[in-house]
Amino acid sequence: MAIHPQLPNAITVVRIPLAVVFFVLLLIGGSFGDPHLGVRLTAALLFILAISTDWVDGYLARRFEIVSDFGKLWDPIADKLLTGAAFVGLAILDEIPWWMVIVILVREWGITVHRLVVRREHVVAAAWMGKIKTAFQGVALAWALLPIHVVIGFVPWAIVTMVLMWIVVALTIASGIDYVIAQVRGARSSR
Template sequence: MTAVTDVAPDPAATPPSSVKLVNLPNALTVLRLAMVPVFAVLLLHDGGLDDSDRYWAALVFVLAIITDRYDGMIARRTGQVTEFGKLADPIADKALIGTALVGLSVLGLLPWWVTVVILVREVGVTVLRFWVIRHGVIAASRGGKAKTVVQSLAIGLYIVPLTGLPATGRWWIMAAALALTVLTGLDYVYRALTLRRTSARAMRAAAARRAAGPSGASGARTDTAA
């Protein structure tokens, strides 16, 4: 029963064919993808030593995060969910976060092990999504939403050129983001496995009912009445 509450109904899982591919949510997703190379150039320019470029990179990062916040929400509320959007949205997210993390590590601002742990989690969750997609959709947890917010804040603070105490303090925000990243990743693995088991039991039960046929069901009613 627990697995059932973890699975959110997804009325937009099979979007109607009348939904147009060219719409506002998809445009925001494509815009976020287009921002990734611009962000990378600004972040890495002059070895990250140009403070003005770092500030511009932070601005582009924030704008991209805003599009991530609204494209899915608009698509669901207006019934503009498309197969393209469902595929491109997570790709755009991972491209932005991955580029930011790798860029910060290349500049020596963030330890490589932090980047590896976060990217392994993000890629792993994406693979799990495709693994369970035919069994259902797992609702985003509060922990997952908190992870996204704290992770984005931490990365943003690393992009901005800081010195002294603020530079030291941002590590604790990144540590919190790292902890949430690992914990929510483990939670997603558990819920994905639970969803598959629940779905498999339901399919076996349905197959058994079909195999029993009308006569089997009728017999069961007769036995009960007797």
């Protein structure tokens, strides 16, 4: 079966407007105390759909050997827009602490800016630890966004959410350090 060579890139690009629509719906839906639970659920499901496309575009690119520099560069950017929108939205709604969001966003966008700066020399693909971090962020954010509190109660939901966010912060910091070490080693070996 042949697929169009630009399909993975198209899926990546679609994630960008989905992030915007998701963010607007999340803010309209509000926190769990607000009467717009259906809008919040729609936002959560849109996030899950959008974050799932990250796996789909990567799988297609590898499976059909159509990995591109565009995809290597823009796939992480699309991911960071989507997850960043979720983190910021949850902080605006006062469901996770701003300090966690700031730590996560500084790492995410710092590395993204670095990738953009060095893209003329070489394209930096996501490392395995960064991929684990992104996958865990997706799971943790999906948990935090879904109205699971209706089923299990607010306190258990809040406890699990905070544990997941602490793990996300730890993985974010660890993968950031791993990225910096890899770049320093790469720069030394190229001299």
